[in-house]
Every structure is written in C-alpha cells, then in structure tokens.
Amino acid sequence: MKNQSNSTVPFILYLADNNLILAQRNSEWCGHGPVLEQDIAITNITLDLIGQARMLYQLAADHINRQNGNQDATEDTLAYLRNEREFSNVLMVELPKGHWGFTVLRQYLFSEFQYLLYRHLSAHADEPLSAIAIKSLKEVTYHVQWSREWVLRLGDGTSESHQKMADAVQDIWMYTGELFQAAPFEDAAVLQSIHTEWKQRISETLEEATLIVPEKVFMQQGGKQGIHTEHLGYMLAEMQYLQRMHPNATW
Amino acid sequence: MVTPVYDTQHIHRLLEAVSDPEIPVLSVNDLGIIRDIQINGHQVEVVITPTYSGCPAMDMIAESIQSYLHSCGYNEVKVTTVLSPAWTTDWMTETGKRKLETYGIAPPNRITRDSDAPKKCPRCGSTDTRVISQFGSTACKALYQCNECMEPFDYFKCH
C-alpha cells in the first residue's frame, strides 16, 4: 500500500489472514445453523472468504518467492505452517463464534469494512491485488446485504433477541477500533477515510435496528502485530494439525 | 487414436463436452469462463476465469478440461486462471440460459444495474415469485418459491 518493497507482502498477508481466520471461525456453523437456509448462507459466505484468502495467499507467495529467488512459499505453507505470532489478522475475527446474533453482527461489522477497503483497492496500483479486490467486492456486497438484514431482524426483534444483540454490540465494540489503527504496512489516511464512512453506515444500521452505538470505549489491539487473544492458538492447533503431523500430506 | 487439430476454434468447440460438475447441463462455454486458448506448437493453454472465488467446482473444471483434451489426443495441455476482468453472468450464453431454465433453474435476469430477480418460475412460468434465501445450494444460486405452483426453485443470481 505504501512502500512497494516493504509493505506489500505484510499487507497482502494481513488481508488474507483476516479472511482465513474469519472463515475458519464461521465454518463452525456448518451443520449447526439455526435453520437450513441460514446454515447454507453462512457457509457460502465462508466459502467466499476462503476463496478470497486463497487468491491473496497465492499472490503473497508469488511476491515472497520472487524476493527469495525460490519456490518455497505456497498458499498452503502460508496458511498451515505459520505460527500464531506470524498471523496478523485483527482480533475481531478470531473471537469465538458466540451465538447466532454475535456471528451475524461480527460478519456485518467486518463485511462493511471489507466492502469499503476492497472498493478502495479496486483502484490499487498493484494490478493482481486490484483484480482480487474487484472480484471479491461482488461477493462482499452480498455478505453486507445478508448480515445487515439479520442485524435489523434481531435488533428490532423480540425483547430477548434485542437484548442479546445489545449485549453483542457491547462485547464486540472494543475490537472494532483495531480495524482502523494503521499498522506500518497500511496507509493511515486511507484507513481514516474508510473509518468515517464505516461509522456512518454502521450507525445508520444500528439505529434502524434500535441498537445503540457505544461511545468512548477502550479499544483492544495487537492482532496486526501478531499479539493475539488466547482463542487463535486453539484454532490454529486444530486447523494446522494435519500438516504439522503429516508434513506435505495431500488428498 | 484421435488426431488432434491445433486450431483454437476447433478446441473451443471441443470444450462444449466439458460441463460444470455442479450444474452438469451447462458446458464451460455456456458458463462463459473460457477466456482464451493459446496454441504454441503442440502445446495448448486454456485460460479460464473463476465464477466465484471460493467455488469448489473450479479445480474440478480445470482437471476436466485437461483430461478431456488429453483424451482428444492433445498431450500437452495447461489450464491457467486469470481473475481480471472478473467473471459476470452477462458472459453466460443465451443457449446456456435456455438450458438452465429447462433444467429447472431460473436463469440470471438483470433488472437494473444493481438489482435482479427471476423472470418467471421455471416450472409453471408464473411471474409471481418470492425470495426465500439469497443463498441457495451453491454460492451462485438463490432460493425462491413460486406463489402460483408453490414449488421452491433455484435462481442463478446475477453476478
């Protein structure tokens, strides 16, 4: 995003990690959704996120291999053979899936962010990255639509669903600030403008859902620097088990 | 043994026999995912573009293209993927759309630039339909129900 040589790979890995970790988390709903149609919806969204992660890891691997003059990095080594401290995803995406309301709220907050970021990257100078962004933008448009409808339905629903959503907003809000805290591989000005628009969109939706946007909340951070919550380690242990136990195993 | 003809149009026509594993009624040509065919001596390169980035059918489609062309006598076949420009359902052929409808899936139907919905129920032809879920059995489809014959049906979303 900024300096081509230093920040390109970390930035692409950051995008890929966000996608992969959220996808892995959402995939826990497979076979456990509240109704069949919604089980299918969240798993289809998950599939989109994994597809995007694959394209991004492949792109990062190309850059890494060019820098190192070998062919050692692949999408698989990047997903399966990096440690917790090497993942730079935001904390928000690694949090446990919680109840359905928490899952759809996180998806909504993240998808709106992703939508704005991909829209910006569509005009990125690194052509392969902009191609991925344009491709992904179409998919994320659906994710925003779907998750927004759920936030409205549950927020402005029964008193129980409303209370659960209000609690979910309180629980997750401290993890939203990190999205807009620029890491060295990000462009602070771009993030700031995205933040303004994100806040506006989120406020409109939460208001329509009769939910309150929290103010002056202490914001957690660390994910972009590889300092994660305890939840990521457990997830990676499960996700990477096969490649760690049986290196280079293939189907 | 079939004698391979090293001609792009000929190979393009051969690919009519390779179908989408999830919607077998559609060939890769109908889907509009064949972007280019390059011939270099006896080497054939087929360039495809993914429909959805996470579509699990894509790897299988690439393998099917390769093995089918092998069976047609082309020994050196490479399938590569390009992302840009991104695939859109506008590239689906008219034949493909008709095949979909006969198969029971309402074909993509763009209403405005940002909105789309099935034109009619693929079973009874009624225009009175409603959406059940934006996500159907695969990422490319939405689930609808016909208010006339009451049958649920898949709609291939505009993308």
Ligand SMILES: [Zn+2]
């Ligand atoms: Zn009908």
